[in-house]
Amino acid sequence: MQIIQCKVEKIEALTDTIKRIILIPDTPFNFIAGHYLQIVMGDGDKRPFSIANAPREDGSIELHIGTEPGNQYSGQVIEKMLKDKLVNVEGGLGQAFLSQTDAQDIILLAGGTGFSYALSILQQLLSKPLEAQVHLYWGTRTISDMYAFDELITLTQQHPLFTFIPVIEIPETDWAGRTGWVHQAVLDDMPDLAAYQVYVAGRFEMAKVVRDDFTKQGLPITSLFGDAYAYI
Structure with missing residues (x-):
């Protein structure tokens, strides 16, 4: 599975408790709409988040991360991004990606x-x-x-x-x-x-x-x- 370093391009508030993060991969990051990725926090510590965009021509990745008070699981990820300005991600992952093969509601x-x-x-x-x-x-x-x-x-x-x-x-x-x-x-x-x-x-x-x-x-x-x- 591909692990790629990304630049943290932007962190902005969507609501009081949700952040939008824009990541710019150093090398092409391949995924299908509906995949998720994992933020590599350390050895044995990988935290999954849904990818909030379909593949883009510029290769950027968008995440929407909840940051409710007391949510250390997500809060530590945001802290790392703010501090390091870089993050390693693993993906695309998951089996719930878009699999439409014909016209179906x-x-x-x-x-x-x-x-x-x-x-x-x-x-x-x-x-x-x-x-x-x-x-x-x-x-x-x-x-x-x-x-x-x-x-x-x-x-x-x-x-x-x-x-x-x-x-x-x-x-x-x-x-x-x-x-x-x-x-x-x-x-x-x-x-x-x-x-x-x-x-x-x-x-x-x-x-x-x-x-x-x-x-x-x-x-x-x-x-x-x-x-x-x-x-x-």
Whole structure:
């Protein structure tokens, strides 16, 4: 597996608790939309993060990393990047990459910063005219956590076959959209999932519920993709 040194080009805030990191590899870094990488912190210490972009001509890599207070796992990675300005990464990794071989409706299901995984796949899908429906369901605790809301609304206007369904767990009083659990919004909208591909990223607990409930609603297990399923 390739281990490549990257320059830390940019670290900026997406929200109070999420950072966007732009890495510039010293040599070409090969990956497929939906892959993840590991930040090499030291011997035996490699920390996985979804790649938040489809492959780009300039070779840059984008990460969206949660930095909630007390989250040393991610916090130490950000500290290392700020201090060293360089980082070694290993990838691309994972089996939940985009594997569309023909025109088939797709559901991208993301909880929280799992959106970075969905964004990579979405960018790849929208890089050419869509031939089937693509539905992105993104669930966050509050609307302020949904840092790409405006960008995604714009994409729905540019791509008629793309639908964005935001789902808020703790809505403000003026929120008129969907509320509750993001996976339940899919179940409510899609009574028969037999014809879909589903790509999911979020907490392991969510991924397990998605597998259990979506297969009961007709989704073939071979049409469900998520790196969590290698562990649960």
